[in-house]
Amino acid sequence: GHFGQFGGRYVAETLMPLVLDLEREYRAAQADPAFHAEFDDLLANYVGRPSPLYYAESLTEALRQDAPEGKGAQVWFKRDELNHTGAHKINNCVGQILLARRMGKTRIIAETGAGQHGVATATVCARFGLPCTVYMGATDVARQQPNVFRMKLLGAEVIPVTSGRATLKDAMNEGLRDWVANVHDTFYIIGTAAGPHPYPELVRDFQSVIGKEAKAQMQDRIGRLPDLLVAAIGGGSNALGLFHPFLDDPDVKMLGVEAAGHGLDGSEHAASLLGGAPGVLHGNKTYLLQDADGQITEGHSISAGLDYPGIGPEHAWLKDSGRVDYTAVTDKQALDAFQLLCRTEGIIPALEPSHAIAAVADRAREMDRDAIILANLCGRGDKDIFTVADALGVE
Numbered sequence: 001g002h003f004g005q006f007g008g009r010y011v012a013e014t015l016m017p018l019v020l021d022l023e024r025e026y027r028a029a030q031a032d033p034a035f036h037a038e039f040d041d042l043l044a045n046y047v048g049r050p051s052p053l054y055y056a057e058s059l060t061e062a063l064r065q066d067a068p069e070g071k072g073a074q075v076w077f078k079r080d081e082l083n084h085t086g087a088h089k090i091n092n093c094v095g096q097i098l099l100a101r102r103m104g105k106t107r108i109i110a111e112t113g114a115g116q117h118g119v120a121t122a123t124v125c126a127r128f129g130l131p132c133t134v135y136m137g138a139t140d141v142a143r144q145q146p147n148v149f150r151m152k153l154l155g156a157e158v159i160p161v162t163s164g165r166a167t168l169k170d171a172m173n174e175g176l177r178d179w180v181a182n183v184h185d186t187f188y189i190i191g192t193a194a195g196p197h198p199y200p201e202l203v204r205d206f207q208s209v210i211g212k213e214a215k216a217q218m219q220d221r222i223g224r225l226p227d228l229l230v231a232a233i234g235g236g237s238n239a240l241g242l243f244h245p246f247l248d249d250p251d252v253k254m255l256g257v258e259a260a261g262h263g264l265d266g267s268e269h270a271a272s273l274l275g276g277a278p279g280v281l282h283g284n285k286t287y288l289l290q291d292a293d294g295q296i297t298e299g300h301s302i303s304a305g306l307d308y309p310g311i312g313p314e315h316a317w318l319k320d321s322g323r324v325d326y327t328a329v330t331d332k333q334a335l336d337a338f339q340l341l342c343r344t345e346g347i348i349p350a351l352e353p354s355h356a357i358a359a360v361a362d363r364a365r366e367m368d369r370d371a372i373i374l375a376n377l378c379g380r381g382d383k384d385i386f387t388v389a390d391a392l393g394v395e
């Protein structure tokens with residue numbers, strides 16, 4: 001594997017030539033200044049980067065209210081929810097659509113759970129005039145309706161998937177099935193840092209613009225590095241994007257936040273690292289929620305984007321190496337954090353980063369007032385307002 005025992009490329013033989021072509025093309029793109037110039041130009045002038053680095057003063061003060069005397073870290077956000085399409089997903093889609101064009105592919109497919117990756121894929125397909133087919137679990141079609149309509153407005157075909165629990169895992173199964181049948185003309189834009197090598201690496205590389213910007217912005221604004229980075233984890237791409245540029249800074253601690261759903265003691269969660277075991281799924285070896293026979297078990301999370309029984313292999317390696325700490329936040333805790341941010345900062349976060357905000361609230365109270373926490377605000381909550389309304393029993 002490419003991350004210790006984790007990673008690898010466990011795919012059907014028919015996929016191997018394409019996966020090898022993709023690696024060859026990715027290496028060529030990495031060495032091509034024109035690729036980087038086009039990527040950087042689109043991120044600046046189409047996506048709207050750099051995303052702001054924002055000091056959440058009001059949230060910081062609110063958290064200090066019930067912190068012990070002299071405690072209460074400063075909370076900063078990387079505002080990737082302000083990107084075009086409303087989440088970090090677009091960073092990766094811009095990179096992958098450029099690879100698809102370099103490879104001469106004429107058809108794009110993708111999987112989606114929260115619909116953010118689906119919208120971002122449909123967006124770059126519209127921009128570059130390529131047909132787009134998005135696979136989405138029927139459960140997620142129902143709970144992320146605003147994004148389903150946006151995908152259609154952008155010209156994408158949305159195919160509901162009804163197998164299993166009809167969430168992200170099932171959508172990714174269908175995406176891989178389509179890809180195996182159409183390798184000649186189709187490029188699969190995978191939405192997270194998972195899948196057969198080189199996907200976990202190239203997705204992490206495209207998303208690392210988040211951490212690179214944050215490092216420079218922190219130096220400009222406060223002249224030092226943050227003490228703790230916090231990010232929510234579905235497959236793990238926004239977390240790796242923030243963490244990766246800081247991995248060689250030993251004083252920068254990192255916390256990945258998984259979805260504990262209805263609690264880690266039961267099976268109704270999506271904490272693949274904390275509640276799973278090593279296994280193989282979707283082309284890579286990583287930590288997975290699985291039963292004693294190695295069958296993948298269905299997860300649960302209130303947040304569609306974290307509702308995945310796997311995780312990118314780089315996180316499996318970072319956990320085992322001890323470089324990154326991992327925790328898990330329940331649906332309830334995420335909902336409370338969602339409302340806290342709305343009320344203190346006037347920002348409606350997606351349910352995914354709401355899990356990170358819950359963990360920030362937990363850690364900030366234990367840290368000194370001059371400590372700096374930087375959290376990834378990786379998506380906006382417009383897509384979630386009806387899910388939240390139902391959960392809170394309000395109109």
Ligand SMILES: CC/C=C(/N=C/c1c(COP(=O)(O)O)cnc(C)c1O)C(=O)O
Nearest residue numbers: 113116117191234235236237238305379
């Ligand atoms: C690739 C499938 C995941 C999706 N979203 C995941 C997601 C996530 C979790 O994905 P990762 O960053 O890859 O862990 C975090 N924040 C937002 C706003 C998300 O939408 C999607 O389909 O939109």
